Amino acid sequence: MEPVTTETATDVFEAHRPVLLGVAYRMLGRVADAEDVVQEAWLRWSGSDRGDVREPRGYLVRITTRLAIDRLRQIKARGETYVGPWLPEPYVTDFGDTVPDTAERAVLADSVSLAVLVVLESLSPLERAVFVLREAFAFPYADIAAMLDRGEPAVRQLAGRARKHVEERRPRYEVDPVQRRDLTERFLAAAANGDLEGLMELLAPDVRLVGDSGGKSRAPLRVLQSADKVGRFLVGAAQKGVPDFSLRFLELNGGPAVLVMSGGKPDSVFQLDVADGRVQAVYIVRNPDKLHSLAAP
Template identity: 60%
Template sequence: MTCRAIERFEEHRDLLTGVAYRILGTVADAEDVVQEAWLRWSGTDTAVVENDRTYLIKVTTRLAVDRLRRLKARRESYVGEWLPEPVRTDPAGTVPDVAERVELTTSVELALLVVLETLSPLERAVFVLREAFGLPYAEIGEAIGRTEATTRQLSRRARKHVEERRPRFDVDRASRRRLTERFIGACADGDLDGLVAMLADDVTLVADGGGRAKAPLRVLTGAGKVARFLTAIATEASARRFIRSVGVTASEGHAVEFADVNGAPAAVVTAGGRPVSVFSLLVRDGLVRTVYLVVDPEKLVRLASPA
């Protein structure tokens, strides 16, 4: 393997990680797939590869689809609700260029990734390559080992499925950020009435603890039930309390940082500098419609801000 061949792969590593993450939903699995793609590349006569980007996307996509098929069986027996691994998409992000353009940022939103979990592995791969990266159908078909006609069918089916289930937002990023700050403030203060006023009557809370952290095993529905749960976890002895602004308490070391996570404003709660939970809100008509809460420690290790 020549130095130039290594450089050729590294030029596309971030792109390949972005493709794999959107197909798989976790950074760890995406990185494993990219490493497998590297092993394939290192055993290939790269001198005969005409287009590095096309070749590497094809290899990465096939590896990701194979892995997703295996993961789907495991996720069916997952403890509680399964949510994608959150990634920072602001300058402090630890996954380089996972969403370097507006259209790519949109394609890593938690709400979309949750919907993509309901697609078949092939449908998901086609949707990602077409809608997020704009690849032509012929190239996608080659990547997944299907004809162009079949690929178009898969794309239409996947797009229709996503459009029917994908939540819609009607607020700008600044308004969503302000509502997130007010939401966390109400939780911190134990302001049950103030919190209920921010929630839609049919609000849902989806929490992912993975069996490794305390979290509801089922989706909570209803403003009263969700608000009571949120104020309870903000004051219980194990969590102590949240802080309304960035900072660290002398006794607990708890802090809240408002950051871009999966292309949207979110609250990252830390303890002693270690992320312990992430709150991401879906907002419509000025009210919170869905609360995504990730507390699985294995999904939070990459969210720590660089010092």
């Protein structure tokens, strides 16, 4: 194999960066941590002897996955307590033309959804790695085993255990982006106008509202459940208002979402899960530490 020049090494890495960032984010649920892991992967790639690397994608995913496992273990070892409900950091997802297949787009979107990432938090680092590599990126078991230095039977066992855990705990929601966008717009209009009756028509009877503030902004410190509780909370929040606000629609975590800006800075993110024409879950991220990556225009 011919020696890989620095320019070629950079080109190869950049070509695979979206996949590496996707793996790292699904492993960690934090954009900054995922970017740090990918940067460390670059340092190892650029400083290594690449003469024997025949499959750069697998090699780079292996480095990234191992670094993400180490980072996840460090986070868990710290045993930090979080104030109120926890949600992943919002992640801009725009697959563009890089994922033309509709089925593949649906799998990638589902694997990065807020609901699934919350469930993944309860897996062990190894289980999470196997689940992400297998379910989101369809790596063969033999490749995953090589990446993790585990036997293939052990990897299959980890995959089965992780899949069962996720299937038992994940909510089942529709992923039709058109319906989600339509309901999101109607939901926002009703909430902004303090229209409790209009909200009640949109909310499922057992709708859940999960607000993530990390104790650094105003948000419920417990999950609210029932249309009445969620509707009244939203109307009350709208009455208090957000100064000098504007709204931006964008795709976050595989689905339509709304970024609320206040004074030119990110204030909060709203995203809905829908099924049967009703809002089943409302996610609100208000922790300012999780909104930094959305500050750019």
